[in-house]
Amino acid sequence: MRILLTGGTGLIGRSLCQHWATQGHELWVWSRRPLDVPGLCADARGIARLEDFPAELPLDAVINLAGAPIADRPWTTSRRQVLWQSRIDLTRRLVAWMAQHSTPIPVLISGSAVGWYGDGGEQAMNEASPPGQPNFGSALCSAWEHEAARARPHGTRVVLLRTAPVLSPDGGMLARLRLPFSLGLGGRLGNGQQWMPWIHLDDQVTLIDFLLKHADCDGPINACAPDLVRNAEFTRLLARSLHRPALLPLPAWVLRLALGEMSVLLLGGQRLAPTRLLSAGFAFRHPDLAQALATLR
Template identity: 60%
Template sequence: MHILLTGGTGLIGRKLCQHWVGQGHRLTVLSRQPGQVKQLCGASVRGVAQLEEVGDETVDAVVNLAGAPIADRPWTARRRALLWSSRITLTEGLLAWLESRTQRPEVLISGSAVGWYGDGGERELSETSQPVKEDFASHLCIAWEETALRAEALGIRVVLVRTGLVLASQGGFLKRLTLPFKLGLGGPIGSGRQWMPWVHIDDQIALIDFLLHQTQCRGPYNACAPEPVRNREFARQLGHALHRPAFLPLPSLLLKAGLGELSGLLLGGQRARPVALQAAGFNFRYRELSAALTELSRRL
């Protein structure tokens, strides 16, 4: 199978490349720095700077994960524009390229996030739930999904992966928390009551691969473990896995002053569950947070 990836040099993309190369698939990664693709994704993975470089080659599947990191810095007007263009504008360009092709892929798997629901409070959220409280992150995900779904008019099966907090030792959310926790400065954020939908990186890769091959799967899927936890419990378990205390809270007012609207990502949450994934037959390897953190702590 020939798979085209956008965002292939990111945390999830790199792991997908390793997984699919190991299965014997052919990978092409669209990147602003195609010369680095082989080093980051594997010697057999091809990097291209423009979709036109793919030419008339048969493409069996497209996995669209591109997007500037949403929580790296405050949402200034310039940052919002970058977050929008790196997701929606790029996806619009991908759709135009797909429409221009005689041969089209069978499936488009497009990224999204549980932020689609906004701050869900105490509500349990499945794929049939509607957005609870719309904010910038929610609007961004809604527009991203709506853009990707236009590929259905081209006869392409579209899958939307609403990812939670990906736990990995190589980067991402957990990697940023490791140093303060190791220094004994870890603890709950704000009230600590907000829900955290999390997923182990191995399950994230496995579920994307599952959705690629299950031809009956289409539409949105919550990519998070079956048991979300509150932030206070997450901090306690991470401290336990790292053999460090985890009782120093990060005050809400400090976050709001420093990060502005971006603080809502940390102070809010989603009690999201992977109802559609489990109904489709996917089995999580890491269902409990303690098992996931224990496995990852060996490499942190």
């Protein structure tokens, strides 16, 4: 297959490129740093502009994973603009470019996040569920998915990948938590009762490959492990995997004071199931949190 990725130099994108390179796929990455792409993305070819992709080459798939990190800094007005432009504006440009192809591109797998559901509280949710309490993150995901869905009238199968926080030894949520927890400074967030979906990087890569190859999979897909835990349980298992106590909880009021509206990412949650993946026959390699954390030490 010939595949174009956005966000190919990110955590998931790099792992995808390594996975697909071993299968012999031809990989192209749209990047602000195209000269760095071959070294970061398993010898993929980098392009600085979509117009640099050779018009005569047909594409089998587009994987849209681009987006500035949502939890790196508070949601100031300027930061919201960056988050919006890196997701909604970029996806709009990508879909418009796809529409110019004389032959429809068969599939677009476009990034989203479990934040689409907002704060779901205790409500059990799957892909058919309505969103819970809205916030800026849920509005961002909704607009992101709306732009990706514009590819459907052009004959493209569109998969909306609602990804949970990804567990990896080299980045993502776990990289931020490992140091304080290794020092014995970790603890639950707020009362610790919020549900906390997650997914191992290995499963994130293999499920994207699975969705690429299964033409009956389209629309929203929850990319989260079936072993759903509350924040207190996640905290306990992470501390245990590092052989450290977890005795320093962070009160909700401290998080709200420090992070403002962005605190909903830590104090809210989603009681979420990967219903459509399981129904399609996807088998998780790391369905259990304790086992997944043991592989990431």
